[in-house]
Amino acid sequence: MDPIRLKDLLGRVSAGSLSADEALEALRCLPFEDLGFAKVDHHRQLRTGFPEVIFGPGKTAEQIIEIARRVTGNAQNVLITRLAAPEAEQLQRVFPSVSYSPHARLAVIINSQPEISGRGLILVIAAGTSDVPVAEEAALTAEFVGNVVDRVYDVGIAGIHRLFAHREQLRQAAVLIVVAGMEGALPSVVAGLVDRPVIAVPTSIGYGASFGGLAALLAMLNSCAAGVTVVNIDNGFGAGIAASLINRA
Numbered sequence: 001m002d003p004i005r006l007k008d009l010l011g012r013v014s015a016g017s018l019s020a021d022e023a024l025e026a027l028r029c030l031p032f033e034d035l036g037f038a039k040v041d042h043h044r045q046l047r048t049g050f051p052e053v054i055f056g057p058g059k060t061a062e063q064i065i066e067i068a069r070r071v072t073g074n075a076q077n078v079l080i081t082r083l084a085a086p087e088a089e090q091l092q093r094v095f096p097s098v099s100y101s102p103h104a105r106l107a108v109i110i111n112s113q114p115e116i117s118g119r120g121l122i123l124v125i126a127a128g129t130s131d132v133p134v135a136e137e138a139a140l141t142a143e144f145v146g147n148v149v150d151r152v153y154d155v156g157i158a159g160i161h162r163l164f165a166h167r168e169q170l171r172q173a174a175v176l177i178v179v180a181g182m183e184g185a186l187p188s189v190v191a192g193l194v195d196r197p198v199i200a201v202p203t204s205i206g207y208g209a210s211f212g213g214l215a216a217l218l219a220m221l222n223s224c225a226a227g228v229t230v231v232n233i234d235n236g237f238g239a240g241i242a243a244s245l246i247n248r249a
Contacts, residue, residue: 037063040070049117049248050145050241051076056083056105061090068095068109078109079144081137081237104136104236108144118147118247120174125163125190127156127180130205134236135179138201141240142177147247157185170194175243179236181205184216191225197246200230201239 012018045051054067064087068078072095080091088100088107100107122142126135132153139149150173155163163186170176170193178187179201187200200223202216209215213233220230231238 038067040067042071042076045076050244051078053237054078054080056080056087061087065091065094072109072111077111077114077144078107079141080107081105081141083107101136101140103133104140105133106137106140106237108140114144114146116146116148118142118174118244120148120247121172122147122149122175122177122243122247123169123173124149124151124177125155125179125186126151126153127178127182127186128205129154131179131181131203134201134203134234135177137236138177138179138240138243139236141237142244142247145241145244147244155186156180156182157189160189163189167193175199175246177201177236177239177243179203179239180220181213181216182207182210184219187220187228187230188223188225191223191228197243198225198228199239199242199246200228201236202230202233204234 013020041052052071054064056064064080068080068091071078082105083100084105085102091107092098092100095109098107098109124135124139126132135151135153139151142149150169152166152169155166170190173196175197176190176194177199178190180186181203182205184202187198191198200220202213202220204213206213206215217230217233220228229242231242
């Protein structure tokens with residue numbers, strides 16, 4: 001349940017148009033609902049400002065659908081990350097309005113259009129086209145939780161002049177998410193050009209010695225540009241939420 005619905009509920013009780021028993025029934029599933037295989041956290045949006053997110057891997061399609069059904073039953077929007085195409089197809093049969101990005105492996109069910117709560121623009125930058133799936137996970141997550149998002153893709157340091165062509169967008173951004181694999185140098189370059197928070201996202205893209213993104217992760221952690229914040233390998237979702245929190249502050 002989100003703050004707007006809760007305030008409306010309490011207002012109706014105060015005005016006498018809703019009984020205490022009816023309000024109790026509406027609040028019965030707070031703070032969570034035990035489904036046996038999952039405890040659905042209906043209270044998370046009240047605590048953190050973000051609704052519960054469903055992580056797809058390790059769950060059956062039936063489990064994902066049931067969790068989504070319980071969340072949407074409280075009129076909340078639903079975000080499902082790392083959702084494989086077969087499970088997405090089954091989800092779409094139950095929720096025809098679901099929007100699915102196979103590129104980002106992310107699905108959303110929108111019950112009410114998110115209000116723009118971010119104060120500025122979040123710019124998502126991807127070093128290479130191979131990094132775009134992780135970048136899109138970050139971008140779509142940030143949009144889902146109420147931010148204006150712009151994208152600049154395929155501007156890695158192998159052709160750094162491509163990045164410089166977007167200097168104005170870099171200056172306009174309130175927060176920047178920079179996604180890169182290989183040697184992971186792009187966040188350091190971007191952080192040296194702007195006076196805004198930079199969230200670096202290492203990806204598992206690269207040849208053998210990249211060690212599945214570990215080389216990029218270590219490069220970003222050892223950035224010579226001050227103030228670069230680093231999330232886990234391929235964690236576009238985490239970057240999108242972190243950027244949103246910064247953009248709300």
